[in-house]
Amino acid sequence: MVQKTGNNKIILIQGSLNPNSKTAVILDEVVIILKEKNITYEVIDLRKLKLEFCNGRDLKDYNEDLQNAYKLMESANGYIIGMPVYCYSVSGVLKNFLDITCSAMENKVTGIVCNAGGVMSYLASADLMKILSYEVHALTVQPTVYAYGNDFKDGQIANEKVLHKARTMVERLMDIVKHN
Numbered sequence: 001m002v003q004k005t006g007n008n009k010i011i012l013i014q015g016s017l018n019p020n021s022k023t024a025v026i027l028d029e030v031v032i033i034l035k036e037k038n039i040t041y042e043v044i045d046l047r048k049l050k051l052e053f054c055n056g057r058d059l060k061d062y063n064e065d066l067q068n069a070y071k072l073m074e075s076a077n078g079y080i081i082g083m084p085v086y087c088y089s090v091s092g093v094l095k096n097f098l099d100i101t102c103s104a105m106e107n108k109v110t111g112i113v114c115n116a117g118g119v120m121s122y123l124a125s126a127d128l129m130k131i132l133s134y135e136v137h138a139l140t141v142q143p144t145v146y147a148y149g150n151d152f153k154d155g156q157i158a159n160e161k162v163l164h165k166a167r168t169m170v171e172r173l174m175d176i177v178k179h180n
């Protein structure tokens with residue numbers, strides 16, 4: 001394993017289409033942490049992309065937004081995926097996006113930010129871990145950052161533990177990215 005310096009790039013994937021997304025609020029906090037640590041990053045916010053449904057066609061037959069997202073993901077060393085929990089699992093929109101693009105993540109490293117309405121949906125993030133592990137052999141670091149309704153107040157994170165976990169997740173992710 002080679003220690004790389006400097007040029008590692010992390011892609012954040014914001015997987016909610018809600019204009020008032022709480023997943024996006026947490027990812028904004030993750031961006032602050034990445035900036036503090038001088039880590040190069042780019043954000044793919046699914047609200048800003050023209051999305052299409054996956055039907056198994058070649059990547060070149062999807063629109064420019066999806067092809068550009070794929071290229072950006074291919075250029076990265078690691079990912080932080082913000083997943084809203086829908087029906088105790090990964091939301092359909094995010095799953096569909098990953099169906100089209102996840103081969104860009106082959107053998108790389110990911111961190112998960114999982115946002116739900118209730119406290120009981122923590123294990124929904126295990127579905128995303130499983131998808132990444134089986135489909136593209138991508139390793140997921142722990143801790144998974146989990147937040148739910150009560151962790152927010154006035155549109156901001158009100159629970160310090162969520163921010164602490166986000167910081168630890170970024171540190172673990174970068175430890176592996178640097179040696180991968």
Ligand SMILES: Cc1cc2nc3c(=O)[nH]c(=O)nc-3n(C[C@H](O)[C@H](O)[C@H](O)COP(=O)(O)O)c2cc1C
Nearest residue numbers: 016018021022023084085086087088116117118121
């Ligand atoms: C279709 C749908 C299904 C949902 N299913 C769950 C669920 O199974 N468990 C849960 O805790 N919250 C569930 N929620 C609540 C969302 O996880 C919650 O609204 C969260 O804030 C979504 O993330 P976002 O704000 O970034 O869109 C569901 C919401 C929707 C719209």
